[in-house]
Amino acid sequence: MTTASIDLASLLCSRLCHDLLSPVGALSNGLELLAEEKDPEMRARCFELLEQSAKASADKLRFFRLAFGAAGGFGDTVPVAEPRALVDALAGNNTRLQVNWVLGSDMLPKPAVKALLNLALIGIEALVRGGTLDIAAETHEGADGDQHGETTEIVIRAAGPRIAFDPAIGHALEGTLQLEALSSKTAPATMIHQLATSLGGGLQVHLTDEALLLGAILPTA
Secondary structure (H helix, E strand, O other): OOOHHHHHHHHHHHHHHHHHHHHHHHHHHHHHHHOOOOOOOHHHHHHHHHHHHHHHHHHHHHHHHOOOOOOOOOOOEEEEEHHHHHHHHOOOOOEEEEEEEOOOOOEEHHHHHHHHHHHHHHHHHHHOOEEEEEEEEEEOOOOHHHHHHOEEEEEEEOOOOOOOOOOOHHHHOOOOOOOOOOOOOOOOHHHHHHHHHHOOEEEEEEEEEEEEEEEEEEEEO
């Protein structure tokens, strides 16, 4: 393992810890309040907040386990229902965000699932005032149904009243990010750029005033 790969893994861990800090911290605060609170109505409210924080923590852990880790079973493909449920759960915490899906395949290669999850996360975070997140994915067979000639195409469109997109993330997706600019914020984009490159594929980024468009073309390994 190279120093660069160790640094990237460390930054991905930092990103995971950063995103889990808020819901786990809320759990800790809720338990402290519950220990001191005597009013039945307030205790019921504390339990409600604890339940919400626990769900948010579990949703994020499941999401990052597949987006960053090696989840998804021992096969080469993952049912599309799994990443769809993870994205829907993550986006469900924002009532101003609507997710629409167009899926042309029942199964997706694991690398495509990682790309989809990470691009979807970038889209969700860009919609700081809510909006719509459109996600499309389809795997095309190679000549004569050759599995090794398959290519998965992913398109994600994030549209809303305000698009907050860090240009550094775009550079990381395109592979033009300077090494010294690598951070926990850009690490996921760097990871899927390296993944796409290793497969002979690529990522695309296009930003307008109305929407952020993210795409991936990933040949099957």
